[in-house]
Amino acid sequence: MKLLSSIRELPVLAKSNVHIKNEETLLEKLNKIISQGHEKLQIVTDFDHTLTRHIKDDGTPVLTSFGMLTACPSVPQHYKDEDMRLSAIYKPIESNGCISVEEKTKHMVDWYVAANSLLKGMIFPKNELTKVAEGLKDCFRSGVEHLIEWSESNKVPVLIFSAGLGDCVVAAVKSSNLMRGNVKVVANFLAMNERDEIVGMQGEIIHTLNKNETAIKNTEYYGMVKDRSNVLLMGDNIGDAGMAEGMEHCDVVIKIGFLSCKVEENLQNYMDKFDIVLVNEHTLDVANALIDLLQ
Template identity: 45%
Template sequence: MSKRVTLDDFPALKSKHVYIKDKDTLLKTINTILQDGTSNLQVVTDFDLTLTKQHINGTHMLSSFGMFKKSKQLPQHYLDEAKELYNKYRPIEIDPYISVNEKSDAMRDWMLAANNLLKDIEFDPNEMEKVALISGNVLRDGTEEIFKKLHKAKVPIIVFSAGLGDMVEAILKCHNTFYDNVQIISNFLKYNGNKLDGFKNNVPIHTFNKNECAKNHLKVLRNRHNVLLMGDSIGDADMVEGIKDVKAVLKIGFLYEHVEASLDSFMEKFDIVLVDDQTMQVPTEILQSIL
């Protein structure tokens, strides 16, 4: 592609719910990605509340762990204790007035507790498919279409989730979006016989340590220097920080909760902030010229 684009080429970016940090920088980044084409591009995206909707008609969507808790195999003591952990740590995760360092410590503690809570529970992994089927249309509008286009263009998609990898995979398979160009980096269940034994990874992935975990996983960046990054947390914005040979990174943030208090911090971390947008319209419109 040789033509350079302007903001007029992207009508969705002019919507009232779209916030742009620096229009000149944004255009430079978009043009670099478009000029370099699909062979130099990859997508790095969060899953919970990024590929999935943040709410439907005001009702908050479940996270991948929340969906997992719909399994009929899980004992009541697990459900009760998992709920206690959520009620304790989720408010910290989304509180705009708590520092990132404090949040990171809290998320580490949450994931370690979640890891221990899973141990010695009898569980059939086939249950994930059943839960995915009853979860309904959880993906953002347009997600299936953009994944299909990215697959056709052979653009790698890294789904980098602090959630439950087994559930992420089951949801993507259920919606026919788990193509061979999709890689999931997440907390996958470890088994000891027919019982759970926590997570496979020694250091559980949480929202604020993704950049450290990325250094060990995002090898494909060596050959694809441009990144479309999507997330719903300021921690997600740093998913590819510290990775060498990155040329252009376009960061899109989805914001729904604590909008007024969180918007400034989101604007600092993301190139585009979408407030209460439950679609893939903006990333699709940006990428349509090369997909």
């Protein structure tokens, strides 16, 4: 294996939209991961606006996993209206760089409790998600397929860790042929009865600020990575930076953050939490350049 003498050996890190928190620290982390190889690596990634883009080429927003739900024909208009009202209240709070994590967490819990209560009693044939998911095929970041194929061929576990709706995440990933044996999804999954009626959510609610090891401790994924001490982590929200926190066996975590909204307001906050911050980036070129260093 060839260790790096400088991160500038990777041209992808020299792009003007790439912001690096500490070059010396990043170099040290990279070389440790390179020296230990893919056998010690796991990949932990958010879904909405991380594996998927934030906007399309024509400037229209890419559907989130909850947005996929509202695009289904069986979802009533009153749900869509109330969902939009809640988003207008809480989305600005989620992206506000001046609000403390503690205060944000309270608001995120309120948001998810309110949003989930709207779903109860709704009749929802989940097969409708298949058609909606087809429309997301062109919304994944360029390079996602390479990341998944590389991880599959090298037997590197990939966790898609989402505060969104897991049923929609799985539908989108399957539709784009990205659901491989090494890929697991931990998210909020609908609880349904035999009449296709939503009765709630399965397990504890995962929101943007509690995505950490406690949510995956009893999952199949945790057993897959107990001997993998190095993590490549990707997310687009400040809370995503903590997705590997609490994993006692983790040694090196390289955190890549995607920043697309309120850049000037949030850049420093993202720099404080992520090793690499990518501003208005539509590809996974950086992540792929890093994994391609491993043997």
